[in-house]
Each structure stands twice: as C-alpha cells, then as structure tokens.
Amino acid sequence: MRLTDYLDKGASLGPGAPCLTTGDRTLTYGEVQELSWRVTRALDRSGVRPGDKVAVLSANDSTAFSCVFGISRAGAVWCPVNPRNEAAENRELLDLFDCTCLIFQEAYAPLVAKILPDLPKLTTLVCLDGSADGSADGSPDGSPDGSPDGSPALATPFARWLEDVPAEPWEASPADDTVMLVGTGGTTGSPKGVMLTDRNIETMSALTLMSYPFGTRPVYLALAPLTHAAGVLCFPVMTLGGEIVIMPAPDLTDFLAQIERHRVTHTFLPPTLIYMLLGHPDLASTDLTSLRCLWYGAAPMSAARLAEAIDRIGPVMAQLFGQSEAPMMISTMAPEDHFHADGSLAVERFTSAGRPAPLVTVAIMDSAGRLLPPGERGEIVVRGSLVMAGYYKNPSATEEASRHGWHHTGDIGYLDADNYLFIVDRAKDMIISGGFNVYSAEVEQAVMEHPAVQDCAVVGLPDDKWGERVTAVVQLHPQQSVTDGEMRAFVKARIGGVKAPKQVEVWSDLPRSKVGKVLKGDVRSRLLHRGSHG
The missing domain is CATH 3.40.50.12780 (ANL, N-terminal domain)
Structure with a gap:
C-alpha cells in the first residue's frame, strides 16, 4: 500500500465521514x-x-x-x-x-x-x-x-x-518503494535520513491493528507532532474510516476537553506529558470513558506513574517501542497485558517494553554478533519487514546498523523467560562506576518511585574515585522538596549502593526534545560546564 491507499481505503467506507478535524473545521x-x-x-x-x-x-x-x-x-x-x-x-x-x-x-x-x-x-x-x-x-x-x-x-x-x-x-x-525520508536528528552527530518504504508503513499499520483494541470508526487525537509517531499512527486509523482530531499545539487542558468533546478512542503521549497530565486539575472531572487506548512510548515510563495512570485514567494504557529505523512497533503491550488473568496489575511487566510484535523478530546480541539466551543483556537487534531500507546516501552507516544481518537499535536490553523485552539503557547512556555497569534507566525507575518526583534524568559524570559517578537530576512536583541525602537513601534501599546516585540535583525543569524526551546529553553538558567553571 502507498500512503494514499490509507486515505482511499477510508474514503471507500464513506466519503462523507469526518477525516481530519482541527478546531471547528472538519x-x-x-x-x-x-x-x-x-x-x-x-x-x-x-x-x-x-x-x-x-x-x-x-x-x-x-x-x-x-x-x-x-x-x-x-x-x-x-x-x-x-x-x-x-x-x-x-x-x-x-x-x-x-x-x-x-x-x-x-x-x-x-x-x-x-x-x-x-x-x-x-x-x-x-x-x-x-x-x-x-x-x-x-x-x-x-x-x-x-x-x-x-x-x-x-x-x-x-x-x-x-x-x-x-x-x-x-x-x-x-x-521506487521509498515513501518517507525521516531525519534522525542531530543528537548523535550529523543527522541521517531514514528511508522508509511502503512495506515498512504497511507492516507498522498491520501491527497496530492486530496488537491493540479497535472498533469501527475510531477517533484518534493527535497532540504530539505529526512529523513523528503521531503522524504515522494516522494511517492505520484511516483504514477503518476513523476521524483524526488534530491539535495545533500541545495543551493538556485542551487535550482533556477534546477527548470529552469528540469521544476520543485512541491517542498517544510521551511519558513526560503523561506525568504532567496526572497532575492536571481537570483530570478527575473529565469524562474519559470513550478511551480504549492511550499509547505511551518514545522514552522509558516510570512503573509507579504507570500504575497511577491506570488507576486514574483507566485500563487503557498501551505501550509501543520502536524507532525511526523500525517505526513504532518493534514490541507492543496492549492494555490487557498490563493485568494478570485475575484482574490484578501485572506490575512485573511495567518496566518492560512488551513482547516482540507478531511480524518482527527480536533478539539480544553481544558485541561479537552472538545471540544471547533469555535473561542475558546485550544490544537489542531486529529483523523483518518493519526495518528501514537504509540511510539515504550513507551506505557506511547502513552497513554499520545492519551488522551480522540484523538491524542494531543501539538499545541495551534482555528478553525474560516469558518473552517480555526489557530495555535497560541506550548503549551510549550506560555508566561505568567503580567497575560496575550501571544502567541509567534502572536508576531512573527507582528515583521515579519517590512521590515528590515528577521527572528525572540520570547521567554519568567523570570522577577520580569511581571513574564515573551516578548523578540524578530531578524535577519535583509543585510544592515538594527532597534533600540529596534522602534521595540517595531512597534509591539505595531499592537497588543498592552501587547504583544509588552519588550526586543529586534538583532543577525546576529538564531540557526536552521536540517530542518530549529528556535530553540527557544536554543535562550532562550543563553539569560539566558548571563544574568546569567552579
């Protein structure tokens, strides 16, 4: 299917049905x-x-x-x-x-x-x-x-x-079959152009429709930029003749109002915005009963905040994990997968990225190209028709990303005995402290359990004694406070002294990307710059 086929499919179900709504214009x-x-x-x-x-x-x-x-x-x-x-x-x-x-x-x-x-x-x-x-x-x-x-x-x-x-x-x-060129952004040096084919988007759309709950004519609310995840999620919605409600700017007050007004069934938010939504004064009074699926992804989600979201928003939370090179659906976790058969919360899965999607092969690989058994940590690698055609005019980067016949995600993780995928860190974010590998995402999960914390970033800073010292920068909820000693003790009690931060900073806000990800590189640079100036 070409991109236009998703629109034509929706039109075949009724050309008079609402397709794109912005404000009062449909x-x-x-x-x-x-x-x-x-x-x-x-x-x-x-x-x-x-x-x-x-x-x-x-x-x-x-x-x-x-x-x-x-x-x-x-x-x-x-x-x-x-x-x-x-x-x-x-x-x-x-x-x-x-x-x-x-x-x-x-x-x-x-x-x-x-x-x-x-x-x-x-x-x-x-x-x-x-x-x-x-x-x-x-x-x-x-x-x-x-x-x-x-x-x-x-x-x-x-x-x-x-x-x-x-x-x-x-x-x-x-x-040819290239339908999209997506920039990777300049956070890791010069940007690269990801070539996505019609087959990539068709696979992603099929995985969306088979992995999450849909009914006839869904209503999808797009708050996040249509240049990213929010845009490609429109295509599977269109195959069902659904309505796409487009928000020109991210505003959580309006977001809640739009859900109620349009009886929204599906939407996507990065974790940072979900944390802000949980603190919004209108959340409790908004009718959210139309929601079937609130996707979260693009960054690790706090297990504690996820449990709170299920309690306060509803049993509609749905995870997706992907990247520009393998869009959206490397692994999925439907709303029902957040629960055990008896209805209790499956909290042991909350720090996972779900299971590998049905049309995707996921494995864990060591630096020598050897595939690792369940429980062992290595780089997450992917095969299948979800994976890009390559980087535009950059054969060396394409070859590097497809070593040993697998697409290399740059994420470190492991598969458990039940085939749930756990992402422990970006390879470049791993901290080596005192000779131990410390995964920043694991420390962040522990920090986020503290009730005063709204968001956080954990980075490694040069240290004469430890090699790198684990440093946590936290953003607190309004009117909340915490000392560095309290936070260190809180994390140490959960994951041990080696992983507990040696340094804790409280900032009023954290630097974020265009899609709401906390920019750890910016956090680290600011800390290093301040340190070099006394």
Missing part, C-alpha cells in the same frame, strides 16, 4: 481526497517528478497533513520536517534529502528565508496560509519569482498554487 474523507488530487496535479505542474523529495514544514494542521497524500499520489517522497528544529538542522536535512519542493506555514517564513540561500536545489516553495512575506503573490508554478514591485516573493500562496487545478483523480507511478 474535512471529510471525500474532501481530503479531492485536495490530495489537486496537490498532486499542482506538484506535477511545478515540475515535481516521481522520486523527487517534497518537504512539509508545519505545525499540526489538517491542510498540511492532506498534502502528504498529494505527495504520495505524485510518486514523490514525503519528508516531514519538524518546525521546532534549529534552523541549521532543518537546512542540513533539506540539503541532505535533496528536496526540490517545500510546503510550509507562514509562521515559519523567517526560518525558510534564513536557510533558503544555502538550498539551491529547492526550486518550488508553497506557503499554506499566506504570501509568506507580506508581499504580492509569486508565480503560479510555485517558483519564488518576483512580485509586481520587483521584490522577490518568498513563496507561492497555496490557493494561488492550486488555481485552475481540477479536483479529479490522477496519480503517477512511484520511482
């Missing part, structure tokens, strides 16, 4: 189809050919997401670009991806103007919601031609770009 499946046909024809008129790369730079928006299906119909490759990235990172990604067309919101015109001089391959620019620079329109083919006063217009307004384009079915044959 586009039906038929309307999104017609818009995608017009976008396809406009792309073709602008010179975009099958295999060309088309980037979308936008906050969560119905029209922007509709363009994705036009890109697919044109046989082009969708390049989702996160507007929260730094300008330099987006310039690097657009250059790396060889993008020839950029569709963007007017709010990001300053960013586009800043990076455009360094992107000669970018010849077609379209502004979704304005003229992008306050000057007159550009030329109808989408190139940034001059305006009547002689000044160059940054981009063609979307309405002008679609002028005289009929809303009639048309599509081109794709050049």
Whole structure:
C-alpha cells in the first residue's frame, strides 16, 4: 500500500465521514481526497517528478497533513520536517534529502528565508496560509519569482498554487518503494535520513491493528507532532474510516476537553506529558470513558506513574517501542497485558517494553554478533519487514546498523523467560562506576518511585574515585522538596549502593526534545560546564 491507499481505503467506507478535524473545521474523507488530487496535479505542474523529495514544514494542521497524500499520489517522497528544529538542522536535512519542493506555514517564513540561500536545489516553495512575506503573490508554478514591485516573493500562496487545478483523480507511478525520508536528528552527530518504504508503513499499520483494541470508526487525537509517531499512527486509523482530531499545539487542558468533546478512542503521549497530565486539575472531572487506548512510548515510563495512570485514567494504557529505523512497533503491550488473568496489575511487566510484535523478530546480541539466551543483556537487534531500507546516501552507516544481518537499535536490553523485552539503557547512556555497569534507566525507575518526583534524568559524570559517578537530576512536583541525602537513601534501599546516585540535583525543569524526551546529553553538558567553571 502507498500512503494514499490509507486515505482511499477510508474514503471507500464513506466519503462523507469526518477525516481530519482541527478546531471547528472538519474535512471529510471525500474532501481530503479531492485536495490530495489537486496537490498532486499542482506538484506535477511545478515540475515535481516521481522520486523527487517534497518537504512539509508545519505545525499540526489538517491542510498540511492532506498534502502528504498529494505527495504520495505524485510518486514523490514525503519528508516531514519538524518546525521546532534549529534552523541549521532543518537546512542540513533539506540539503541532505535533496528536496526540490517545500510546503510550509507562514509562521515559519523567517526560518525558510534564513536557510533558503544555502538550498539551491529547492526550486518550488508553497506557503499554506499566506504570501509568506507580506508581499504580492509569486508565480503560479510555485517558483519564488518576483512580485509586481520587483521584490522577490518568498513563496507561492497555496490557493494561488492550486488555481485552475481540477479536483479529479490522477496519480503517477512511484520511482521506487521509498515513501518517507525521516531525519534522525542531530543528537548523535550529523543527522541521517531514514528511508522508509511502503512495506515498512504497511507492516507498522498491520501491527497496530492486530496488537491493540479497535472498533469501527475510531477517533484518534493527535497532540504530539505529526512529523513523528503521531503522524504515522494516522494511517492505520484511516483504514477503518476513523476521524483524526488534530491539535495545533500541545495543551493538556485542551487535550482533556477534546477527548470529552469528540469521544476520543485512541491517542498517544510521551511519558513526560503523561506525568504532567496526572497532575492536571481537570483530570478527575473529565469524562474519559470513550478511551480504549492511550499509547505511551518514545522514552522509558516510570512503573509507579504507570500504575497511577491506570488507576486514574483507566485500563487503557498501551505501550509501543520502536524507532525511526523500525517505526513504532518493534514490541507492543496492549492494555490487557498490563493485568494478570485475575484482574490484578501485572506490575512485573511495567518496566518492560512488551513482547516482540507478531511480524518482527527480536533478539539480544553481544558485541561479537552472538545471540544471547533469555535473561542475558546485550544490544537489542531486529529483523523483518518493519526495518528501514537504509540511510539515504550513507551506505557506511547502513552497513554499520545492519551488522551480522540484523538491524542494531543501539538499545541495551534482555528478553525474560516469558518473552517480555526489557530495555535497560541506550548503549551510549550506560555508566561505568567503580567497575560496575550501571544502567541509567534502572536508576531512573527507582528515583521515579519517590512521590515528590515528577521527572528525572540520570547521567554519568567523570570522577577520580569511581571513574564515573551516578548523578540524578530531578524535577519535583509543585510544592515538594527532597534533600540529596534522602534521595540517595531512597534509591539505595531499592537497588543498592552501587547504583544509588552519588550526586543529586534538583532543577525546576529538564531540557526536552521536540517530542518530549529528556535530553540527557544536554543535562550532562550543563553539569560539566558548571563544574568546569567552579
């Protein structure tokens, strides 16, 4: 299935059904189809050919997401670009991806103007919601031609770009099976482009539908960026003719109101936002009875907070574990898997990432390429049609990630006797203290059990005595306090003195990525910088 097939499948179940809703505006499946046909024809008129790369730079928006299906119909490759990235990172990604067309919101015109001089391959620019620079329109083919006063217009307004384009079915044959190019981000050096194929997305969608509870016409609430997990989760929802309610900005008060208003059945939140939701004053008074599945993932979840979420939100918590290179569904844990057969909480599973998904093979490998038995720790490796085609124009990185015939996730973990997958750390986050391997994720779980703690990050810092000292940086709930001695004793009682933090810091907030992950590299850098300055 191409990306457009998910939309067409939903439309076949009723073109008048709601498809994309933002605020008070709803586009039906038929309307999104017609818009995608017009976008396809406009792309073709602008010179975009099958295999060309088309980037979308936008906050969560119905029209922007509709363009994705036009890109697919044109046989082009969708390049989702996160507007929260730094300008330099987006310039690097657009250059790396060889993008020839950029569709963007007017709010990001300053960013586009800043990076455009360094992107000669970018010849077609379209502004979704304005003229992008306050000057007159550009030329109808989408190139940034001059305006009547002689000044160059940054981009063609979307309405002008679609002028005289009929809303009639048309599509081109794709050049190959690549449907998405996803940037890995620059947190581990230069960004890489993950090539995802139609088979990757089809496998992910199938795993979603077979692993979690769905009924007819689900209602999916997208708060997290559509450039990430929230976006690809739309595709399986569309196969059932479901409605996708899109939130332009992350606001938990509005999030709760939308669940009640639209009778939302499915949604996704990273753990950090779930912790904030549990402290929200409107949670107890909101009707959440429509929810069937609240996915959590993208970072480790505190077992203590997970139990609280099940109690206060409902028996709807559902875990997923994946990465850009193997999207979303390496392992899954449905709501029912959080319970024993007798209805009691299966707390021993709460620190796991669930079981390997049905169409995915997961194993644990040592540094020599040997597969390890249950209970032994090593790198989590994956095989199957979920795994990417490779990194765009980077054969050495592709070869490195696929050593010994398996995709290497960079995560350390183990499989238990019941085939539950436990992720103990990112390989790069492991701390060696006093000659012992200390997994930061394990220490974080212990810290998060403290009732005063809202969120935390555990990192290793250079230490003359220990080699690295375990350092915990905690963010507390409002009006809460804890001393470093209390926290050290609390953790020591749970996982022992070797793993207990030697240093405890209390910060008002933690640095986070665009998708809500705590940035441990930033935490560590700040601590090191402060230490070097006395």
